Amino acid sequence: MTPPDDSALAGAPPVACGAPAPFSQLAQAACAYAADAWQRALLVADIERQVGDQYQAQRGMDAPHVLHFEFEPVMSGAELPRPVNYGLVRILPPEGRPTEAGMRPFVVVDPRAGQGPGIGGFKAESEVGAALQAGHPCYFVGFTPDPVPGQTVEDVMRAEAAFLRRVAELHPDSAGKPAVVANCQAGWQILMTAAVWPELFGPIIVAGAPLSYWAGDNPMRYGGGLTGGSWLTALGGDLGAGRFDGAWLVQNFENLDPAHTLWGKHYHLYANADTEGPRYLGFEKYWGGYVFLNDVEMQYIADKLFIGNQLSTAQLLTSDGVRIDLRNIRSPILVFCSYGDDITPPAQALGWITDLYRDDRDLLSHDQTIVYATHDSIGHLGIFVSSAVGGKEHRKFASAIEQIELLPAGIFHATVKDAPPGTPLQDPHLLAIRRSGIEEVRAIVQPDAVSERRFAAAARVSEINLALYRSLLQPCVRAWATPPVAQALQALHPMRVSFAHWSSAHPLAPCVQALAEQARAQRVAVAPDNPFLQWQALASQAIERSLDAYRVQRDEGWRLAFETLYSSPWLQSLIGGDAAGPVRPHPGESPEHRAFIEQVGAYLQQQLHVGGLPEAALRALFYIFGHCGEMDERLHHEAARLLHDNVSGRAGSAELRRVLREQALIVRYHGPAIVDALPVLLRGTPARTLQATARFIEQLLRSSGAGLTDEGEQALARVLDALAVAAQVKPKPGRQSTTSRRSPRANKKDQA
Template sequence: MADTISISMAGQTEVDGTMAQPLIGETGALFNLANHHTQSIFKTHAEQLAQRVAEIDALTPELVGDGAAEAFGAYVGDVMQRSVLFLDLLRERGNSFIAREKEGFKPVLAFSYEMVCDGRTRSKPVNYAVVRITPPKGFPPQQDDKRPFIIIDPRAGHGAGIGGSKIDSEVGVALRDGHPVYFVVFFTHPEPNQTLGDVRDAESEFIIEIRRRHPNAPAPLTIGNCQGGWATMILAAKYPQIMGPIIIAGAPLSYWAGEVGKNPMRYLGGLSGGSVPALLACDLGNGKFDGAGLISNFEQLNPAKTMFRKYYDAFSDPDKKGGEFLSFEEWWSGFYYMNEAEIRWIVENLFIGNKLTRGEAILNGEIIDLTRISSPVIVFASHGDNITPPPQALNWIADLYLSVEEIRARGHVIIYTLHDSIGHLGIFVSAKVASKEHRELSSVIKTIEALQPGLYEMMIAGEHGNFEVAFESRSIADMLSHDDGREDEQKFAAVAKVSEWAAKSYEVAVRPAIKPWVTQQSADALAAINPIRQRRYVFSDRNPYMEPVAKLADEVRNNRLAAADGNPFLRFERLQADLVEQSINLFRDTRDAMLELTFHAVYGSPWMRAIAAANAPPQQSHDVVDFPEVKAIMETIGHGGYPEAIVRMLVQLARARGSISRDRLERTTRILFSRPPFDSMEPARRVAVLKEQTIIVELDPERALKTLPKLLHDDVDRIRAVDVVFDIAGVASEMDPATIEMFKAQQRVLLTLPSEWYRRPAAAGLNGGHQNASEAPAPAT
């Protein structure tokens, strides 16, 4: 977004910024953006309102016709009973909140667990621990030689446990497959002087202990949910040697990214004073940041749902939905704290500064370099996630790597998969997501080591448990297609600089006037009167006016007379609820539009654009052929033996094919790793061979093919190698033309055909009619 804001939405206004006259500049772009928002809001809400009015008109005859009086009487009785039951739900929520607050907000895991390591006992104590999940009755026993699963939940105001708050969850999927499952939990208050660097080091000790407990198992799989995703990534960057595969689910890493007209949350920092609100909150909290503030911000993102719909759903059917309401509120109502050093690092390096993926974030005196991560990384994001939209979950890949060739040259495997519609919390708690995406993600971990370095999109097709998984090769441009361009990110460089100035001004002019007046008692009192806590205190047994509610609720349950589902007045109530929700959504959409317009008006001004240009991240230039490691690998292009030849041939076929199915990947793992010499290789050596041969094939495919005979010195090895590759490639009907052509080229250069083809004349079409090695053409020179 250099001079204008480019918007392209289906069925909406489309503006090509490159066609705008330079003099129009930002003003013209703002006009186009305002026009887009106006049309979009009007179209969406006008259509919804028309639909609701039509439904009410169709229902009106039933509200005044025969039987209406009887239906109204039944409805009034039902409403009165539901009101009592709903009030009792609020009372139970309040009592639960007070009880959990008193005991210290334990994790909301739906499973029993035992403590493994408690970070509070370290020489540098932290409020983190790792527990081992105990399988419930009916689950298979855990097998200690299977890959352990480690789940790191977000510490973003709420407590730990959301990834295992249901039986059908990330935890449940792993337990049903017999994996040992560990969960990283944390406690309400941080330890004094605790830093995120201390937390990272403690988590590394947790993983080392888990690996010690499972010496015969593959390296653990670590799952980082939401903010736990970046925590997992900085852990893997510091300690790559102890990490196994990584899944980051709904995890933001590229904080400036997003689509214009669609992702308003990223603008809040620039319009609210940068890091100053967090510093002020820490000062008023006597050095601690109250997580209730973060939860309040989350609620403001979708106020119709958090302020109305979830309450109405519980009110509309307290008999069936009451338990679900209380279960969710148990987690949502857990408010956790951070030290100032922790929240300040997060805000300045991630939310505002976006330094992590630019290699500028410093933790404990060391620069965090995410390119040091050697483990396969799987990214799970959703188009329906308004907290971590796909650009924020994916664009870090383009920040770190200029091309897929660089990803391959570094020997890295990055996979992403996208859900069409699930919301942010649904990524962790939805039973449907657990039964499909998380199950398939867990299953592919078994064979991911056989996947050559590169960038892939994991495609999941099918339904009702019969899923087919394939890995499609992707380019950086393919991945960036989920964004509408990155030009608008330049303005956030100005936001980061203004935030730095504001923080320095605050520390000089405001902080000295506040801190002397703050005590722990004043901080506790301020936390207690926070509206989000007061809503729970008021509707609890602390309030004497709530005393008769429990008894009334018991009487209602014993004499429940629910209105029939087809009661016209009940249906009218639901339509009215839809209208209320829509009116709040109208407010939200208008508010978000104004926020976005204000942001671009302020940070699109010439002064701010000059600040952004002066503070924009430098252009990176990575020439992979100049990497010392790559040079050393390319010098070995004509050296090696039987294992290097087989891996090179498989990489060549995969490169020609452009994708690989899970079945073929599993066949590769099963056949390749069960045969000599691969069966006796250390896993690290197998990964190294795959990385080396991928680099060779990627950077010099012609020489990689021509030098194959130098790796296989005799006819026996050549026949064995071609036979193995043929077994893995599968029958001819599974090969596409590009794969067939590459297989022919390998046969020609090796003067060898697979022995199976001698016994199957039908395969002659694949080798150009040659029936034996002596008839195969000589390699091209």
Template sequence: MTPNFSVSNLGQRQREDADIWSRQAERLSTALRQHAERIQHSHGERVQQLWADWLRLGQDLTLAAWRGHGARDAAAYGVDAAQRLLLTLDTLRERGQQDLDHEAAGTPPVLDYAYEEVVDGRQLPRPVNYRLLRITPPAGVEVMDWKRPYMIIDPRAGHGAGIGGFKHDSQVGVALRAGHPVYFVVFRQHPEPGQTLADVMHAEAGFIQEIRRLHPEAPKPVVVGNCQGGWATLVLAAANPEISGPLVINGAPVATWSGKLGENPMRYNGGLLGGALPALLMSDLGHGEFDGAHLVSNFEQLNPSRNFFGKYFDLYREVDTRRQSFLDFERWWGGFHFSNEAEIRWIVEQLFVGNRLSRGEAQLEPGRHLDLKAIRSPIIVFASRGDNITPPQQALNWIVDTYADEHEIRIRGQRILYMVHDKVGHLGIFVSSSIANKEHAEMASTLKTIETLPPGLYEMTIDAVHGEGHAEHFVVSFHERKLSDISGSELQDREQEHDFAAVARLSALGTDAYELALRPMVQALVTPQLAQLIRDAHPARTSRRAFADDHNPAMKWLGGLVPQVQAQRQPAAPDNPWLALEQLSAQGLMQGMDLMRDLRDAAYENSFLAIYGTPFMQWLGKPLARERVHKDPAELRYLPEVQAMLLGLDNGGYRSTVIRMLILLAESRGSVRRDRLERSAEVLTQREPFASLKPERRAAMIREQSVIIEFEPEAALAALPRLLPQREERVAALQVVEYILGDVSEMEPRTVALLQRMRELFELAAPAATPAPQTLTRPEEA
């Protein structure tokens, strides 16, 4: 049979290729323009400011010389600079020795709290290197066992454990001060032989079960996942939908192909460095273990001026006050941890290269897909526009990928809240004290009431701040959002993500070739001794250990000299012009490094676009570029569970009616203020006949009424009189609803109109008697 080489088909293929070339040229142009504009804006302003500062400094030096102070200022600065140099070297010496001692002790977590071990993962049927710790509250802080516990999962991303409790003003501190028991999931330096991420997930599920056993009177635990611990939390909840309470996800990379043109260069690593192949090779060179120092070094490369110079200059400039905080942070940042080959391979192939979790294709165990749609716990997602490791697109796009639209979120009874910070960086999400005292503090108190929200997608905003310190209180509101609100504000070009499908395809081909041709030889050549030698030679370790006493005998003399230097310390006067010269010199060097970084990132992105935006690469990645198939929103009505709920449109009693009225009124507003949410939670959890409901039953009732209103809003409203035929019940229901709504002067006109219509349906034209004003105690638990 002769092939049909149709001219029209050939023309169609040519037009498609031309369209691909056109889109590639447009993206290249856009990326170059954005990089150029950013470089011009940022560095232009910095150069102007630096030049003005240099001119001012020249005048100060000239004036000091004219007054005869030049030699005196130079001498004072020389003494100060020499002393600071010795103290800085001694700090680096202590850091190097601290690293060695920390590793010799098994790299314990860097928590700023005392703790006790509850479960050792090595003793489980499927042993893992994870541990469950219970945080001991500090003096003056009391926790109650009946309050909802917190379980914080720290990120296992190369460094050690404990960053979520690194400071007193942290996630741990916020929860403890609110009286909640706090548990922390940490990990040892080396994985147990043969452990997998499935084993880790089962261990974490066991941790939650143990917490629930220890707190039988408390609601289900809150699970907080930081960075890598965030996607691990989602995996845990997807595999065990009924096991936990609300989930708080901080800076977690889930939709890893996402980002903005002109930003987020880290997402291009897989395409430019060989996909999963480097991880497999590094694991083989590590004799089956992947060294976390590689990951930490990748993070440092994102901001070389800060990580390779700036933090050391800040230490040198303020060594008298920064020494301890520098050592505390470096103890965590330098505590390199390991993953085995199976773990790192799953992370790279399923997440960072394959993006399978976001698309519903990830498998943790054979035959068991992980579907984020299966999660039943409320989810709070925290992201930041200043995060260059996990940009908001990667933290939020999985919502868009998972659900057909916001209606499906409501129909499935899910509550998803998100908050996007303007500028905090990746580590600041769970390290910065200001964030711990703001966003995390507000989330901690909001979790008490979130489960009374109707299902849906919400953005949480902080509208006002009252008080200071630990007494600080935030006024927040929840705004109903559509999936298009996320995609419109946080996404720029999702079609560009198709480029990453070619990366995944090439990665699979590359790993297959390596496993067939080279891997047996590499594994045969690498011995445990050679693997240890390779680890010890890593620059991230040698740069630290070079200053340690045990590795550099020349540094030992500093130990005896430092007390003398501290006793004779002579800081230069703050207005000494040589200090300004030092500062400006450092600023100039850092700006030069930043410029090189920005040029590197521009070249990095445009190289990726030039390689993977071609018609051949689009064709190569086409089998993996498919998006998740969503059910038509109109078909969701015919789900068996939805049909069963719609049958209850005319059925129900007092509780169902009040919940339906509250949801109808919330729909009319489109947002929920914090004070109304608290009153709603107080009624639905502390007043009868709602207080006797189990949380699961209350959640089911809220979901059922939400689904009815979603598909039949007018019929649901018209059916209210049939749900409450007795006048006394109608009056009582209106009283409760009006109490939750609050002062009528603060209501939206649509809310007032809907409330009046409800009165008319109940044949209660006159306003129902509102309960006398009372002082409410804030509900302790949802």
């Protein structure tokens, strides 16, 4: 530690009593610090009073929210056949910045994970703001604090599907289906909805959404096992008279970082009391807006997702028997996660990919497009509320949504980088995308069969304890926890008490408010080099480091306790665990799936020599792209310009996307063989047309500004040579038909 700077004491006049000068200077510094500390304490107390008033005002609203934007209601979930407490609103664009006609609508879905709605549009630089800035019509899906009695997770899925149908009806001339942005809890729920109704969705962006709950190494995943499973969830629902209090979820989040919860955020407010008030008030408005879930909703989430981990292996079924299989999603899925997120680390955000797919060919056979983007340091809430993230990543995702939708099947890694000088897009950032794969994702997720066996044991123990609770304790708890008792318990929750105990209704509040106003009027901030202020900062750092050290030891203790308990052979035997069998059924191992992959492979094998000039040109481009590494959005804009200049618009966006994806899949399947097959596809094409095609391909690659690697140059040379050969080949009788039969993927979709 660096000792405090005592230079502020130099040159101060001695006290009149004749005390030594150093003591006089120290006394003056102490007096200045004490006055500043007293004023700051008054300012903090007054800010906290305003937080309490804000909390009480929010409680009195029917539909509290923290949206920064004006909106108008469009559809209420309460009016659906299976009513829910969700609603759809249209965000009104800021004055002077209307949305553009024909642009794809965006739908931002907020998480219902303890707090109220609005975090996706909390600031101007947010997901909602990014969509509006890009010219897209924007809608928002929020909710009221109280669920409809009997409401289930499946009911909410049906409501979200109804909302998307309504948005599509309002934009019949849209460039594509609605793009959906979903945060945290809303992310996994939207993907479940898209798995059942894939035809409703355009590109899907999920931010900070946990999807594979046993993956990673964050301490939150051990909690269920160390407390005996989801019987506590059932107890919470029973004590709430059929409602689960979201304040418990918020408290779980706060417990993850005691240094921030117990000290850091309060000290930051105290140290910056002159300027921090508005930001602190805005965030606490969201953080203290607790909402409820039905007991059946919360029990489903705990049993099926967080403890059972059944989503990422297609084990979930709807009430009418439809399997919720994320492989059914036909829209591109963009997963945005952060290494600084201790609630949804990248392993939990991406683990569903390695749970569902064995290898890249397995993923390609399902014609699925997955893009992932990672941030190095931002925390969980920062993914949604940070102005820096909203103005960079979310803005680029929104502006490049059409480029994302045209990506072929496969896994891609996206990064947002600074644009080089002279970029014609007039944008400080560029979205760069490169081909990735299962092995790269597996390196992030690091699947561990031994760890999964422990979590499977914890899930089985949870089932046993839940059954015991329901048989032995639940009847008594439900008889005691009447609605008035439940309301009293909710009011006494520590999280609510922390907001409600201090407001303008408190007898001392008027006095504190008057003193705070006086402090603002007479504010004299202490000098930054005051030694007591520096000692204060050092003390704060020491406290935070101590709490961080406690957190590290606590988390390590949780891990050791969990691993020791659920690795024990006696427990594994007691619950009937099979040490030789698989922990979870892999969905790729069913006979139906193997037959489907063989069918797709046979179809792709037949397509090598099927097609004409359009198919050949697309295959040539995809072949070159596969050797280019990272390509940024300049390539997409240049391709759109060249197509506009050289090709009349004959196909709609949906047909264009279908053709692009199929040709890219053929290239991935056949590899270099597609170059050798180009002369066959182009037999009979006029030489002038082939020369124009070659110029088009070369101009596209060289004028986009993306640059070509050595491998890319070699691939381009091979393609140009093949086109030159094709220009010299004369047509022969019995030319291969250019009409292809429907792909197995399309047939399977029709049957579904």
